Amino acid sequence: MTESRDPPTGCAMFGIYSGMFRRRRSASMTSLHRINATEAEAAAPAAQANPAHRKAAAVPHDSSLVRRPSALPVPAQNGAGARAAPTAANERGSRPVPAKAANGVGGARTAADPASEYTGMAAELDKMILDHQRVKGTTQLVRATSGNMMLHRNLGNLNAGAGGASARSSLERGVKQANERKAPNGYAFSGMGNIVKESNKPAAGGDLCRALSHRTDPEKLKEMGNEEYRQGHYAEAVALYDQAIMMDARRPAYWSNKAAALAALGRLIEAVADCKEAVRIDPSYERAHHRLGGLYLRLGEPDKAIYHFKQSSKESTVADVSRAQSVKSRIAKSSDARRLKDWITVLQEAQAAVSDGADCAPQVMALQAEALLRLQRHDEADAVLAGAGAPRFGVDESTKFFGTFGHAYVLIVRAQVDMAAGRFEDAVATAQTAFQLDPSNREVTIVQRRAKAAAAARLRGNDLFKAGKFAEACAAYGEGLDREPGNAVLLCNRAACHAKLGRHEKAVEDCSTALAARPSYSKARLRRADCNVKLERWEASLRDYQVLIQELPENEDVKKALSEVEAKLKSQRNGGAPARPQH
Structure with missing residues (x-):
C-alpha cells in the first residue's frame, strides 16, 4: 500500500544528510589510523631514498577551516640549541592528511586529486566532523556550509541541551520533530532557526500574554485591566495597566487605575506613588485626588487625606472629610494618653x-x-x-x-x-x-x-x-x-x-x-x-x-x-x- 508523504524541506534534508555522514564518519574513522600506518610504512623507504618525495608526501591541512595553535618550541635534544621543526607527531594542528580516506560522497580521494577533495554540502559536513575530531572536542570555530561561524556544539540555533548533549543528538531530535509536527501551512517544522510554538498549546497567562505580545492599543489594555480588576484579578490588572503606561505614560487614568489595583493587593505605599504621578500629570484630575485621599487616610496621614479630599469636590463627600478629621483627633488623643x-x-x-x-x-x-x-x-x-x-x-x-x-x-x-x-x-x-x-x-x-x-x-x-x-x-x-x-x-x-x-x-x-x-x-x-x-x-x-x-x-x-x-x-x-x- 502506497503512503503519500509531503516532500522533505531543505532543513529536514540537512538533518538527514548530517546523520548519514556522521554515522559513516564514525565507521570510517576506525580504519583511518590503520590506513595511515600502512601508507606510512609503504612510503618510508621511498622517503628515505628521495627527500623531495618526502616533502611532497605531506599535504598540509587547509588552514582556513580550523584556527591553528601557534607552533610551540620543542626542547633541544642532546644539548642542541637549534629548535626542531614541528612534525605530524608533535604538532596538533598540522597533522598530515592521509593519502586515502573515505570522502563525504562515498568515493576515494587522494592528495593528488584536488578536484575531488571535499566537494558538495555532504563533503563539507564530513570535513567539519573531521576538523572537530582533530581539535579534540574544543569549542574552536569552524566554517560551515553557509559561511557563518558556528560552534561545534551549536549547529545553527540548535541548543546542546542539558548534560552537554552533542550537536548530532540535537540535530536528530530536530529531524524527529520535523517528521512528527506539521506547520499550519503544511510544511514540517525543521527545529532550526527561531523556536516556533505549537499552535495547539495554550499560551501561559491567556488573554493577558496575548495582549502584551501584540502590543494592543493602550486604551484597549486599560479596558482589559478594568475587567480583570472587576473580577478580582488584581495582579493581572496591574500588569495590563503597566503595559498601557509603557505605551503612553501621559494618561493619568492609567496611573490612577494601577494605584487602585495595587491598593487591593495591599501595596498601599506604591499606590500612593502612582496616584501622585496621576495628579502631577493632571492636577485637576479629581478621581486621582479622591483615591489619594483614601490611601492617606488608611495609612494614618489624616492631614494629607483632608487636603486631597478637598481637591476632589465632585468625587469626595462630607463624610470623607469628616472621617479624616475624626482619625486625626483619635490619633492625637491616643498619643496624649500614651505620654x-x-x-x-x-x-x-x-x-x-x-x-x-x-x-x-x-x-x-x-x-x-x-x-x-x-x-x-x-x-x-x-x-x-x-x-x-x-x-x-x-x-x-x-x-x-x-x-x-x-x-x-x-x-x-x-x-x-x-x-x-x-x-x-x-x-x-x-x-x-x-x-x-x-x-x-x-x-x-x-x-x-x-x-x-x-x-x-x-x-x-x-x-x-x-x-x-x-x-x-x-x-x-x-x-x-x-x-x-x-x-x-x-x-x-x-x-x-x-x-x-x-x-x-x-x-x-x-x-x-x-x-x-x-x-x-x-x-x-x-x-x-x-x-x-x-x-x-x-x-x-x-x-x-x-x-x-x-x-x-x-x-x-x-x-x-x-x-x-x-x-x-x-x-x-x-x-x-x-x-x-x-x-
Whole structure:
C-alpha cells in the first residue's frame, strides 16, 4: 500500500544528510589510523631514498577551516640549541592528511586529486566532523556550509541541551520533530532557526500574554485591566495597566487605575506613588485626588487625606472629610494618653481610629499593640501586628514614607511584642534596626538593651537547665524577668525549674501569671496541670486538661492524663481518700 508523504524541506534534508555522514564518519574513522600506518610504512623507504618525495608526501591541512595553535618550541635534544621543526607527531594542528580516506560522497580521494577533495554540502559536513575530531572536542570555530561561524556544539540555533548533549543528538531530535509536527501551512517544522510554538498549546497567562505580545492599543489594555480588576484579578490588572503606561505614560487614568489595583493587593505605599504621578500629570484630575485621599487616610496621614479630599469636590463627600478629621483627633488623643501612660485610653482611641478608616496605619497599630502589652494582653498584641490584616511594609519604604522617628517607634513596639511571644532573636534584630534608625532616641535605646538582656538571660538559663543546674537556671530566668516583667516564656521556664526542685506551688504561680498574659500558651497550661496533679488538686488539673484537649485533640499524653484525673476525681467523690485542701 502506497503512503503519500509531503516532500522533505531543505532543513529536514540537512538533518538527514548530517546523520548519514556522521554515522559513516564514525565507521570510517576506525580504519583511518590503520590506513595511515600502512601508507606510512609503504612510503618510508621511498622517503628515505628521495627527500623531495618526502616533502611532497605531506599535504598540509587547509588552514582556513580550523584556527591553528601557534607552533610551540620543542626542547633541544642532546644539548642542541637549534629548535626542531614541528612534525605530524608533535604538532596538533598540522597533522598530515592521509593519502586515502573515505570522502563525504562515498568515493576515494587522494592528495593528488584536488578536484575531488571535499566537494558538495555532504563533503563539507564530513570535513567539519573531521576538523572537530582533530581539535579534540574544543569549542574552536569552524566554517560551515553557509559561511557563518558556528560552534561545534551549536549547529545553527540548535541548543546542546542539558548534560552537554552533542550537536548530532540535537540535530536528530530536530529531524524527529520535523517528521512528527506539521506547520499550519503544511510544511514540517525543521527545529532550526527561531523556536516556533505549537499552535495547539495554550499560551501561559491567556488573554493577558496575548495582549502584551501584540502590543494592543493602550486604551484597549486599560479596558482589559478594568475587567480583570472587576473580577478580582488584581495582579493581572496591574500588569495590563503597566503595559498601557509603557505605551503612553501621559494618561493619568492609567496611573490612577494601577494605584487602585495595587491598593487591593495591599501595596498601599506604591499606590500612593502612582496616584501622585496621576495628579502631577493632571492636577485637576479629581478621581486621582479622591483615591489619594483614601490611601492617606488608611495609612494614618489624616492631614494629607483632608487636603486631597478637598481637591476632589465632585468625587469626595462630607463624610470623607469628616472621617479624616475624626482619625486625626483619635490619633492625637491616643498619643496624649500614651505620654500619660493611660493605656486604656490609648487602646480605645487607637481602635476607634482604625474603625474610622486608618486600618493600615503602622503607627496606629503600634499604639494599639503597645497598650495591649502594658495591659498584659500579649496574645492580642501579637495578633494586632502579626495578624492577617496587619500592614507589612519594608524598612526602606516605611522609613521614606513615614519618616525615621515614626518608623523607629513602630519597630520598638514590634520588638517588645516579639519578646512577649518568645521570639527573642527576632526581638533583638528588630530593636537593633530601630536603634540604627534613631540612635539618639532614649526610648529606643532602652528597648534595645532590654531585648538583649532578656535574650541573654533566657539563653543562659536554657544552658543551665540542660546541664541539670536547676537552681542556677531559675536565678537566670529571674534576671531576665527583672528586665522583661511578665514575660510568659521566662515565667514558664522558671516554673519548670521550680517543678524540678519540688517547688510545685511556685511553679503553679508562675504558670498562672504566664497564662494571664497569654491564655493560649499551651505549654504553661500543661505544666500547671501537671503540678496540680502532683499537689492532688484534681479539679484544678481537670479544668486545665479539658482546655488542653480542645487545643490539642490529637495529643495522646493529654488524653491519657485527662482520663487519669477523671478517674481520681471520681474515686474521691465516691468516698475515696480525701484530697489535700486547695490553696
